[in-house]
Amino acid sequence: MTNILAIAVNTFREAIRKKVFYLILVFTLVLLGVAIAVASVSLAGRDRILITFGLFAVNVFGLLVVIFIGSQLLADETERKTIYTAISHGVTRSQFILGKYLGLCLTVLALTFFMTLLMTAVFYLADVPVDHADMFKAVILLLLSLFMVSGVAMLFSSFSTPVLSAVLTLLVWFICNFTLDVENHARYLADHQDQVVMPIVLKAIYVAFPNFAQYNQIRAVVYAHEPVELAPLLVLLAVLYTTVYLSLACWSFSTKDFE
Amino acid sequence: MAILRTENLTKYYRRGFLGRPAPALIGLNLEVQAGEIFGFLGPNGAGKTTTLKLLLRLIHASAGRAWIKGQPIGHPSLVRTIGYMPENPYFYRFLTGEELLHFYGKLCHFPPGRRRERARELLKMVGLEHAAKVRVGEYSKGMVQRVGLAQALLNEPELILMDEPMSGLDPIGRAEMQLVIKRLREAGKTVFFCSHILSDVEEPGERIAIRIAAG
Numbered sequence: 491m492t493n494i495l496a497i498a499v500n501t502f503r504e505a506i507r508k509k510v511f512y513l514i515l516v517f518t519l520v521l522l523g524v525a526i527a528v529a530s531v532s533l534a535g536r537d538r539i540l541i542t543f544g545l546f547a548v549n550v551f552g553l554l555v556v557i558f559i560g561s562q563l564l565a566d567e568t569e570r571k572t573i574y575t576a577i578s579h580g581v582t583r584s585q586f587i588l589g590k591y592l593g594l595c596l597t598v599l600a601l602t603f604f605m606t607l608l609m610t611a612v613f614y615l616a617d618v619p620v621d622h623a624d625m626f627k628a629v630i631l632l633l634l635s636l637f638m639v640s641g642v643a644m645l646f647s648s649f650s651t652p653v654l655s656a657v658l659t660l661l662v663w664f665i666c667n668f669t670l671d672v673e674n675h676a677r678y679l680a681d682h683q684d685q686v687v688m689p690i691v692l693k694a695i696y697v698a699f700p701n702f703a704q705y706n707q708i709r710a711v712v713y714a715h716e717p718v719e720l721a722p723l724l725v726l727l728a729v730l731y732t733t734v735y736l737s738l739a740c741w742s743f744s745t746k747d748f749e
Numbered sequence: 750m751a752i753l754r755t756e757n758l759t760k761y762y763r764r765g766f767l768g769r770p771a772p773a774l775i776g777l778n779l780e781v782q783a784g785e786i787f788g789f790l791g792p793n794g795a796g797k798t799t800t801l802k803l804l805l806r807l808i809h810a811s812a813g814r815a816w817i818k819g820q821p822i823g824h825p826s827l828v829r830t831i832g833y834m835p836e837n838p839y840f841y842r843f844l845t846g847e848e849l850l851h852f853y854g855k856l857c858h859f860p861p862g863r864r865r866e867r868a869r870e871l872l873k874m875v876g877l878e879h880a881a882k883v884r885v886g887e888y889s890k891g892m893v894q895r896v897g898l899a900q901a902l903l904n905e906p907e908l909i910l911m912d913e914p915m916s917g918l919d920p921i922g923r924a925e926m927q928l929v930i931k932r933l934r935e936a937g938k939t940v941f942f943c944s945h946i947l948s949d950v951e952e953p954g955e956r957i958a959i960r961i962a963a964g
Binding site for chain 1: 762806825828829835838840844855858901903
């Protein structure tokens, strides 16, 4: 555990020193820009746009960090040969993957925390009525989805190039946002077109990837029709999927030759 | 007593779409005795770095075996026995020299006090006391080489593996590195180092193995 934590802290420190947190500044400017741009819209409409945009931006900025940093983490270490000395000091490859993953999650967590804090401040200043408890629960759910995507990024970067793993991670993120459609299409093909193979393939995709629609409660926060539920099943599923992705990443990384 | 022994150590890399095997090292047999300086000489492509990577389990052997202190390589008990200095070491540029050694100290499971103490001792030993608070990214090549040596010695290893330790150093830097290697020998360490330059190996090396090609 000491090795995992040491690598996680080092990864987080690298993110700080590489000025990843400048993204917060961009986030604030974008949010304030939108707040000014929608000032002339009707009050209810303006509030909805601001809440939707704020939470959407938290998600997108987190995703950008996961994709651009996550897909490079392992490649950087092997290209710069920094992993050699870590392994020579007794770090196993699995510990290295888990440390890097934790460091990435820590970075995303800190970034999301500060963005949420700033978003709350902007909402307060702009007098936007929002249920803070619901908003924080929605942010936690978005974070869970980002942690899962981080696991996917680690998996792809354990065997492919940074560009390819970034593209594949983004692709998986899209699939995760449309898994319900995938499942519906599989059912349609099986029921109405008597197809056998394609529905099985689509069902496999549905099972292999989490359904991010369940983790995206932005609409619930905006319209406040019903409270946002932080269901234990969603947390459990996030842990399960992440465990599977990281296990595969550890296995793939353990077979790798550092030429 | 042999501290390091290899038997028919072989490595093929897979190349191309079809995974055609390309030999990097074939049938290496050698023995390094405890407490000696062993120079491993050979031209580029002879398999010197491959040998070190196999010993550190950075790559997996295609055939053959190796033992360190009688234990097969990769055995958990060997972690604290080996120190490794890679060729043209490239460390975390965002860390200072002191932070870098603290990081490796954590990997060695040293408590904070011991980490501080070892970092101070080693930075002094390699002449980088003045640059302890300077980021590694701002170090010269020679300074990076020296901090690389410091991290290799952090856990007081019995066997130090060095890959081209004098690579890219000026004549003074080379002489200093040769002196360091001799001092390690005097301190009872075993040094196994690779080079493709005969004079680099001749001077400090007590025994020399010459490898002409991978096969």
